[in-house]
Amino acid sequence: MSTVAAQPVPNTVDGRTARRITLAGCVGIFAELYDNGIFGFMAGTLATVFFPGSHDAVQLVFLGYAVSFFFRPLGAVICGHLGDRIGRQRMLVFVILLISAATAAIGVLPSYAAIGVAAPALLILLRVAQGFSVGGEASGAMSFLAEHAPEGRRGQYTSYAQIASFLSLLTGTLIAAAMTSGLGADRMEAWGWRIPFLLAVPLGLTGLYIRRRISDTPNFTRLREENGLSRNPLKEAFSSAEHRRAMLLALFIPLMNGSGYYVLFTYMPTFMSTELDFSKVQGLLVTASSLVAICLAIPYMGRLSDRIGRKRVIAGSAITMAVVGIPCYLLIGTGNLALAVLGACVMAVVFAGHTGVIHILLVELFPTRLRYSAYGLGYNVSSALFGGTAPLLMTWLIARTGNVNMPAFYAVLTALGTLAAVSVVKDRAHLPLRDA
Known part of the structure; x- marks a missing residue:
């Protein structure tokens, strides 16, 4: 292996190019995660349309939601292998299509x-196909953005992608709320539910157009020119004790995603309308408010991680969530709309310290030659085990126990798990990305 490929090389991408690439990446991520998130927002209506007469209709929809997550690791393995072999850009075009x-x-x-x-x-x-695609999206897009970002600003630049992901959820929430309010339950169940899904066509075409016009990363291009690409990235990762440890960290550090992304945002509208005294529109509006809050907080967390390190920001977020998780859910459970908005927004700002930084921390754990594969496998196994199953787990636990505070307990438990995992990480925020 050449010296160039073996040693960390500072990124020389100029700021203007990095901003253009970041914008292109964010548009693609917006389209991709809107498509994934709208399924959760429409769960109540989908239950009526596809499982009529079933007492467990919502649980069956979330079972389908959860099943797709177990195909994410497969997507991560296949897309990651190809992404490390033929390039990030080509795979990002494929997954959005x-x-x-x-x-x-x-x-x-x-x-x-x-x-x-x-x-x-x-x-x-079709939900399985969505899951396969998302499995190749997160690690590919974040690796792509991090490898283009200027040195010392990787946290800031990759945090923009997380803003795009939550803006996509906000868009889905507002569309679902507006249509549910404007059309009413009967027309939504008759035909209105189709519209949010069909919006994937213009969004996908826009993302596809942009992603086809961007070039691959300097890190990958340099490795390819130096013949430093791995022939079998995952085999190489599993053969190294350092990389096996990093994949385990990629499995457990994202634990908070289960209570954050998949419960606080995706499951919350259904939870509020089925378990609490809120209408479907009120549940969607509470979620929309918390999405605005997290979008405002994420860039500050990304920039903070560039200054003080990823480890400190994520650990601070986990500790705070363990403290405020139960009180915030109690505010939501009061049935008062204003208090519910307050509780959800506080949790969203706290969660920003995790979701705005988690991906760049994981990117930095792996070298370029196997980053897409190894990071993708660890992260997507975590999503399958602790993320996509979270809404189903919450509905099952609430049904079995009659305790509507189960999401609060889950928030505390996952925060403590993330804290334990991140405490053993070596922070690489102030070091160049490794190629090998």
Whole structure:
């Protein structure tokens, strides 16, 4: 292996190019995660359309939501291997094309009333395709942005991608709220539910157009020119004690995503309308308020991590969440809309210290030659085990115990798990990305 490939090389991308690449990456991430998130926001309506008459309809929808997460690691392995072998840019084009097609296909699915059990079966199959795509998205997009970012500003630049992901959730929330309020339950169940899914077409085409026009990262290009690419990135990762340890950290540090991204935001509208005394629109508005709060907080957390390190910011977020998680959920459980907004927004700002920094911390754990594969596998196994299953777990626990505070307990538990994992990380915030 050449000296150039073996040693950390500071990124020489100029700020203007980095900003253009970041904007392009964020647009793609927005389209990709809107497609993924709208399924959770429409869970109540999908339950009626695809599982009519079932007492466990919402749980069945979230079962389909959870099943797709177990295909994320497969997407991470396949897309990661190809991304480390032929380039990040090509795989990012592929994953946005796949998820957009799958989401739009959901929008034209016949209902249970039209074709019987084939309808929910096809729904889950398309959700699996979404999961496969997202498995190749997160690690690929974050690696792509980090490898383009100027030195000393990787936390700031990659945090913009997280803003895009939450803006996509906010857009989905507002669309779902506006349509539910404007059309009413009957028209939403008859045909209105299709519209948010069909919006994947223009969003996907926009993201596809932009991603096709961007170049691959300097780190990957340099490795390719020096013949430093790995022939089998995952095999190489598993053969190294350092990389095995890093993949374990990538598995456990994201624990807070389960109570944050997948409960506080994705599951919250359904939780508030089915378990608490809120209407569907009120639940969506509370979620929208918390999404605005986290979008405002994330860039500050990213910049803070560039100054004081990723480890300190994530640990601070975890400690704070363990303290405020239960009180904030008690505010939501009062049934008062203003107090619910306050509780959700406080949790969102706290969670920003995790979600705005987690990806760049994981990117920095791995060298370029196997980053996409190893980071993607660890992170997506974590998402499958602790993220996508979270809404299903919450509905099951609440049904079994009758205790609507289960999401609060889950928030505290996952925060403590993240704190324990991040405490053993070597912080590389102030070092160049390694190529090998």
